[in-house]
Amino acid sequence: MAMITKSTELLKAQENGLPVVALESTIITHGMPFPQNLETARMVEDDIRAAGAVPATMAVIDGTLHAGLEPDQLEALAQARDVDKVSRADMAVCMSLGRTGATTVAATMIAARLAGISVFATGGIGGVHRGAEDTFDISADLAELGQTAVTVVAAGAKAILDVPKTLEVLETYGVPVIAYGQPDMPAFWSRHSDLPAPLSMSSAQDIAKAHRMRAALGLPGGQLVANPVPEEDEIPAAQINPIIAQALAEATEQGITAKQVTPFLLQRIFELTEGRSLVTNIALVRNNARLAAEIAHHLV
Amino acid sequence: MAMITKSTELLKAQENGLPVVALESTIITHGMPFPQNLETARMVEDDIRAAGAVPATMAVIDGTLHAGLEPDQLEALAQARDVDKVSRADMAVCMSLGRTGATTVAATMIAARLAGISVFATGGIGGVHRGAEDTFDISADLAELGQTAVTVVAAGAKAILDVPKTLEVLETYGVPVIAYGQPDMPAFWSRHSDLPAPLSMSSAQDIAKAHRMRAALGLPGGQLVANPVPEEDEIPAAQINPIIAQALAEATEQGITAKQVTPFLLQRIFELTEGRSLVTNIALVRNNARLAAEIAHHLV
Amino acid sequence: MAMITKSTELLKAQENGLPVVALESTIITHGMPFPQNLETARMVEDDIRAAGAVPATMAVIDGTLHAGLEPDQLEALAQARDVDKVSRADMAVCMSLGRTGATTVAATMIAARLAGISVFATGGIGGVHRGAEDTFDISADLAELGQTAVTVVAAGAKAILDVPKTLEVLETYGVPVIAYGQPDMPAFWSRHSDLPAPLSMSSAQDIAKAHRMRAALGLPGGQLVANPVPEEDEIPAAQINPIIAQALAEATEQGITAKQVTPFLLQRIFELTEGRSLVTNIALVRNNARLAAEIAHHLV
Ligand SMILES: [Mn+2]
Ligand SMILES: [Mn+2]
Ligand SMILES: [Mn+2]
Numbered sequence: 022m023a024m025i026t027k028s029t030e031l032l033k034a035q036e037n038g039l040p041v042v043a044l045e046s047t048i049i050t051h052g053m054p055f056p057q058n059l060e061t062a063r064m065v066e067d068d069i070r071a072a073g074a075v076p077a078t079m080a081v082i083d084g085t086l087h088a089g090l091e092p093d094q095l096e097a098l099a100q101a102r103d104v105d106k107v108s109r110a111d112m113a114v115c116m117s118l119g120r121t122g123a124t125t126v127a128a129t130m131i132a133a134r135l136a137g138i139s140v141f142a143t144g145g146i147g148g149v150h151r152g153a154e155d156t157f158d159i160s161a162d163l164a165e166l167g168q169t170a171v172t173v174v175a176a177g178a179k180a181i182l183d184v185p186k187t188l189e190v191l192e193t194y195g196v197p198v199i200a201y202g203q204p205d206m207p208a209f210w211s212r213h214s215d216l217p218a219p220l221s222m223s224s225a226q227d228i229a230k231a232h233r234m235r236a237a238l239g240l241p242g243g244q245l246v247a248n249p250v251p252e253e254d255e256i257p258a259a260q261i262n263p264i265i266a267q268a269l270a271e272a273t274e275q276g277i278t279a280k281q282v283t284p285f286l287l288q289r290i291f292e293l294t295e296g297r298s299l300v301t302n303i304a305l306v307r308n309n310a311r312l313a314a315e316i317a318h319h320l321v
Numbered sequence: 322m323a324m325i326t327k328s329t330e331l332l333k334a335q336e337n338g339l340p341v342v343a344l345e346s347t348i349i350t351h352g353m354p355f356p357q358n359l360e361t362a363r364m365v366e367d368d369i370r371a372a373g374a375v376p377a378t379m380a381v382i383d384g385t386l387h388a389g390l391e392p393d394q395l396e397a398l399a400q401a402r403d404v405d406k407v408s409r410a411d412m413a414v415c416m417s418l419g420r421t422g423a424t425t426v427a428a429t430m431i432a433a434r435l436a437g438i439s440v441f442a443t444g445g446i447g448g449v450h451r452g453a454e455d456t457f458d459i460s461a462d463l464a465e466l467g468q469t470a471v472t473v474v475a476a477g478a479k480a481i482l483d484v485p486k487t488l489e490v491l492e493t494y495g496v497p498v499i500a501y502g503q504p505d506m507p508a509f510w511s512r513h514s515d516l517p518a519p520l521s522m523s524s525a526q527d528i529a530k531a532h533r534m535r536a537a538l539g540l541p542g543g544q545l546v547a548n549p550v551p552e553e554d555e556i557p558a559a560q561i562n563p564i565i566a567q568a569l570a571e572a573t574e575q576g577i578t579a580k581q582v583t584p585f586l587l588q589r590i591f592e593l594t595e596g597r598s599l600v601t602n603i604a605l606v607r608n609n610a611r612l613a614a615e616i617a618h619h620l621v
Numbered sequence: 622m623a624m625i626t627k628s629t630e631l632l633k634a635q636e637n638g639l640p641v642v643a644l645e646s647t648i649i650t651h652g653m654p655f656p657q658n659l660e661t662a663r664m665v666e667d668d669i670r671a672a673g674a675v676p677a678t679m680a681v682i683d684g685t686l687h688a689g690l691e692p693d694q695l696e697a698l699a700q701a702r703d704v705d706k707v708s709r710a711d712m713a714v715c716m717s718l719g720r721t722g723a724t725t726v727a728a729t730m731i732a733a734r735l736a737g738i739s740v741f742a743t744g745g746i747g748g749v750h751r752g753a754e755d756t757f758d759i760s761a762d763l764a765e766l767g768q769t770a771v772t773v774v775a776a777g778a779k780a781i782l783d784v785p786k787t788l789e790v791l792e793t794y795g796v797p798v799i800a801y802g803q804p805d806m807p808a809f810w811s812r813h814s815d816l817p818a819p820l821s822m823s824s825a826q827d828i829a830k831a832h833r834m835r836a837a838l839g840l841p842g843g844q845l846v847a848n849p850v851p852e853e854d855e856i857p858a859a860q861i862n863p864i865i866a867q868a869l870a871e872a873t874e875q876g877i878t879a880k881q882v883t884p885f886l887l888q889r890i891f892e893l894t895e896g897r898s899l900v901t902n903i904a905l906v907r908n909n910a911r912l913a914a915e916i917a918h919h920l921v
Contacts, residue, residue, distance in 0.1 A: 110498070113537075131540070154755055198710070234716050413797065414797055
């Protein structure tokens with residue numbers, strides 16, 4: 022059993038020096054039902070191919086870490102049950118027990134680095150949960166960005182999180198947070214927040230140059246590119262914020278805590294937006310995949 | 322003055338590829354009075370030998386880091402006065418000043434890694450102190466587990482700590498927390514808590530395999546194995562929890578703060594349990610030593 | 622465009638094995654108006670030369686990291702406008718965009734390590750901001766001390782910060798905090814605080830030995846030397862503490878938040894002390910430069 026197996030497509034791409042973009046797999050196994058998850062995963066992979074780059078979806082299958090999934094593996098994963106959701110803490114255990122696991126942002130960064138991939142597209146990163154001043158619930162994604170040299174393209178942190186605290190922790194860990202094409206942070210479903218971004222760039226080439234400079238300085242961490250969802254797909258802040266607030270209030274009323282909070286909130290926001298939150302989510306992942314492909318072009 | 326000196330027993334064990342278990346020394350110098358501390362230390366070392374492995378108690382003596390103590394050194398340390406309690410922050414200072422210091426969990430992990438030892442048995446790790454949302458008092462043990470590749474066998478975090486927050490910080494730092502033989506976290510003096518463990522395993526071999534896989538992935542950190550105290554030795558949660566609560570209330574009433582809190586609580590719990598807390602503490606350390614020896618067998 | 626350029630003086634010093642002290646540059650660009658900033662910078666550099674060592678002021682100029690500034694570069698920087706204030710998060714971006722940036726404590730440590738310099742003198746380090754239990758605002762300087770092997774000589778953390786929490790975070794990150802010549806922490810403008818220092822030393826040689834031992838142990842981080850301002854220059858705690866409290870109260874009343882808080886507080890303290898806070902600040906930086914030079918002598 023090899024520790025890491027690369028897809029035929031990835032092997033060929035790396036032999037030929039083509040740009041590559043890593044993708045996570047929890048969106049497939051834990052983010053959407055079948056067959057929508059499979060269709061979306063294929064669409065995002067195709068967006069990357071259409072942009073002249075090669076996708077590499079990461080997953081642990083029967084204990085082997087796969088960098089890039091063959092079409093049949095992607096299909097099987099989209100229908101698999103009892104798939105672990107692996108982060109830095111449980112990745113090795115999942116592999117050593119021969120289990121199957123989908124990779125979160127942190128685990129995908131680890132896998133990308135092992136596979137020699139520098140750019141990764143996702144929807145939104147994990148961060149500081151609301152109420153973390155009392156619960157200390159902070160995603161491992163933030164520490165991962167502080168130590169693993171992968172540029173992550175996301176639409177910011179998920180808007181159900183405490184975004185101001187997330188930005189503070191990223192600053193403490195020394196992570197560059199670069200808003201793409203605008204001075205303020207995007208807010209996942211919405212293009213704008215009232216939070217100024219620590220850094221702002223409008224060119225994929227500049228982002229690639231900063232990635233290279235970071236490596237040249239011997240700094241181990243990655244970069245977070247906060248890419249606003251296209252205007253035609255966004256749910257403006259004025260619409261989504263009251264819905265997020267309502268979902269949060271319901272979670273409190275109903276005593277939802279710990280690991281149950283995020284799925285509860287996402288489900289309620291899906292219902293309250295009549296499905297529009299998911300449409301926007303898919304649009305922003307595709308948008309991030311395209312920008313990641315462009316950055317990858319400048320990193321080969 | 323050599324920086325690190327290995328005991329005769331450790332040198333021979335490593336020459337012959339025998340399993341080795343590291344042990345900390347603050348339990349000797351700061352955990353019990355003489356001669357009980359010496360008797361316990363010898364007993365724990367003998368438990369490891371009886372399990373077919375070799376113990377290596379860590380300590381700084383007159384500025385030299387010792388991996389494994391000769392019998393006369395152990396005896397002298399058990400009676401020494403003015404011994405520093407060294408963690409990552411003060412280990413180098415203790416050594417460079419030629420002082421004598423007992424190693425906490427963090428310092429023992431550092432020493433074990435330097436001595437080429439992968440497994441370490443202790444009582445309970447440090448963690449997030451109760452009230453840390455206001456004091457920010459969080460043990461260096463947690464960050465150490467995030468960065469140093471040693472598997473630590475403990476009966477969980479000390480129950481006087483804020484265990485839910487401790488688990489959150491370990492997740493943030495990407496540390497595997499593996500309950501041994503049960504689905505929930507043990508609670509130091511008690512076998513059970515109402516907290517589900519992030520991971521669970523029932524085989525020393527599986528723990529060793531996960532340790533190896535973590536190294537193979539290039540992840541720098543260790544693992545925490547949370548091993549419940551044997552049933553015949555436990556103080557059930559229903560008995561110890563009100564006592565912990567009482568000790569905490571007294572500490573607040575009497576204005577005990579900072580470094581004084583932990584010794585105060587342990588002393589009051591000792592008194593309120595009429596000494597049973599110490600008996601259980603010794604039993605759980607011995608139980609952890611045996612499991613650590615078994616894991617060490619699978620790591621040579 | 623070279624990534625890092627050393628000054629003529631630094632190159633010669635390192636060729637000849639002379640002691641070197643790094644200096645930061647935000648004090649020049651963001652700490653004082655021209656020409657006082659230039660005069661102070663020159664004075665501090667001269668203090669280091671008078672102590673038989675060589676200064677190396679760090680700055681990013683037009684995208685190149687300079688270790689040591691030529692006299693004309695120092696003069697230009699002191700009058701430059703739109704200079705970035707760079708920390709770990711934005712150093713690479715500043716360089717890759719060809720911009721000019723002054724280095725904070727974190728960035729100066731990174732630059733010093735790249736330039737092969739082990740000691741760095743500054744005024745006060747960043748730390749945990751007051752109110753961080755709600756804002757999570759913690760300077761990247763602390764994590765930098767946990768991972769970059771540079772000994773930083775400062776008059777403690779800036780007294781407008783939450784110093785007890787700052788000490789806790791440094792302990793969590795495993796950073797040695799060494800008060801120089803006294804058992805308690807200095808408090809920036811004042812020699813004394815009511816906080817015992819984690820460690821205390823009275824000899825530059827001992828500090829240098831501890832720095833070397835830390836490296837020998839393979840521990841990646843630095844050390845913080847907390848050096849009290851000379852008695853003749855201090856503003857005693859009894860005088861400055863009510864002024865700090867007043868400035869903090871005004872900030873709250875006027876709704877000052879986030880990045881605006883620190884400049885507001887320093888300006889108000891300057892006004893309320895009728896300029897004495899700045900005089901003391903300059904005196905303590907010079908005092909730190911002299912101690913850093915002495916430590917550097919023991920590190921060549
Ligand atoms: Mn969490
Ligand atoms: Mn503590
Ligand atoms: Mn800050």
